[in-house]
Amino acid sequence: ARKVRATRAVDSFSEKLIQANLELPSLRFDGNEQQFYRPTRLREVLDLLRQYPEATLVAGATDLGLEFSWHTRAFPVLISLEAVAELKTLNQTPEHVEIGAAVPLSHVEENLRGAFPSLDEMLHWFAARQVRNRATFGGNIGTASPIGDLPPVLLSLDAELRLASADGERKIPIADFFKGYRQTDLQTGELIVSIAIPKTLAVGAVRRVQQSYKVGKRGTDDISIVAAAFAVDLDEENKIVRARLAYGGVAAIPARAIAVEQMLEGQLWNIETVQRAKSWLKDAFTPLTDLRGSAEYRKLLVVNLFEKFFVEMTERDGDVAR
Ligand SMILES: Cc1cc2nc3c(=O)[nH]c(=O)nc-3n(C[C@H](O)[C@H](O)[C@H](O)COP(=O)(O)OP(=O)(O)OC[C@H]3O[C@@H](n4cnc5c(N)ncnc54)[C@H](O)[C@@H]3O)c2cc1C
Incomplete structure (x- = not known):
């Protein structure tokens, strides 16, 4: 709406958007079995949470909305965060x-x-x-x-x-x-x-390589089979000062491969190190099989996405994969 506001109205809908008041006022709704609050200050949210410790918070409702529409779950007290x-x-x-x-x-x-x-x-x-x-x-x-x-x-x-x-x-x-x-x-x-x-690098590092990857069944707008994000801080000699290898879809919680990160630290950022890391990563997680992907496939992604990261970063930066 903010963008449309800067343009000229071309139809009645964009006319309405231009005139829309984007500041949401505070709101309270008392239903028979449901209360809805939309406070505008954090203090009010905290007071409401003290008053209703079991209240449910709702922000964009893109997750919680499914609980209403799909699972028809009831939420006796809802506190919206969208105007805070x-x-x-x-x-x-x-x-x-x-x-x-x-x-x-x-x-x-x-x-x-x-x-x-x-x-x-x-x-x-x-x-x-x-x-x-x-x-x-x-x-x-x-x-x-x-x-x-x-x-x-x-x-x-x-x-x-x-x-x-x-x-x-x-x-x-x-x-x-x-x-x-x-x-x-x-x-x-x-x-x-x-x-x-x-924004700061690890002490002793002069640069960072970082990237994330999402693997799903569809190219776009799909739930991940595995998501991965890597950040590697390097010193002047191209040695790894700090490594972060984080994954989703491979454990009960989003998790880092901490043991592998520790083994990487102090090593040269080159293909030999990455090959060694691949063998360590092989057994870093014990993912489940579900309708999106098998445990074996997920384990393979854990390993191969890290190699992909190395190859992409070295190609991009013109590094020599020593
Ligand atoms: C079509 C569609 C596509 C989607 N695609 C993706 C995708 O590609 N990747 C992905 O990760 N997710 C995806 N999602 C899921 C969803 O959009 C995300 O999880 C989103 O970030 C949830 O944010 P929200 O503000 O809508 O959360 P809500 O639905 O408002 O809340 C979600 C949960 O977080 C809690 N919560 C909200 N704010 C706070 C807070 N400040 N403190 C504590 N708890 C809080 C709520 O109580 C609730 O339990 C998709 C959903 C839909 C409907």
Whole structure:
């Protein structure tokens, strides 16, 4: 709507969009068996969560909507986050970016382009534009799906989550956030406020190679069979200072291949190292077989996507694969 607003109305629909008030007011709806709140300030959300500890948060509703329409689940108290000012900010400093939990993905896509190439790539393959206009980072993390596409990217970039409840705030690395299948470290009355992604390299590193990959049955707009995101920080001698290899679709939670990361550190970033890493990665996860892909196929993807990453990065950068 913001874009259309800058253009001339060509029909009655675009006329309405141009005149639309984009600031959502606070709203409350009392149904017989359902209450809906749409506060505009974080403080109000926290007070509501204290009052209704079992309330359900809803942001873009692209996940939760299926619970209504498909599973006909009832939610006695719903708290919408889409008008909460503090959750809709996108801040950048030289050290990091901080993405408000309720910022739509398409807004991040447009305003952060170039900052994190692996995030750009994953957002490109994430659903369709209509969904990205609604879907949020908070929702993708909060739903804790093992095949959510953003957690692998955020894991590979060492993102940190800011959580808040009526009792105060705390920060947690995303690597510690997912506890089990669809379980997170979020406590009752707590929500995700923002996601901070550091821009700085590991100490001693002079450059980073990073990329993400999504493998699905369809080319676009499909659920991942496996999603992977890699970030490797290199020193002047092309040695690996820090490696992050993160995957979705291979375990009950989005997960890093931590043992392999540790083995990579201190090694030269070359084809021999990658070949060794492939043999370590072979047994890094024990994925399940489901209708999208077999366990064997997923294990193969874990290994081969990392090699693809190396080949693509070295070709792009003109590195010699020593
Ligand atoms: C057609 C379609 C295509 C899709 N394609 C993809 C895809 O390619 N990749 C992918 O990963 N997903 C995909 N999804 C799933 C969905 O779009 C994403 O998971 C999205 O990021 C959810 O965000 P949301 O704001 O809509 O979450 P909601 O549906 O509003 O909420 C999801 C869950 O997160 C919780 N939550 C929301 N915000 C917070 C917060 N701030 N703190 C704590 N908990 C919170 C809610 O309580 C709820 O449990 C798709 C969905 C549809 C319908």
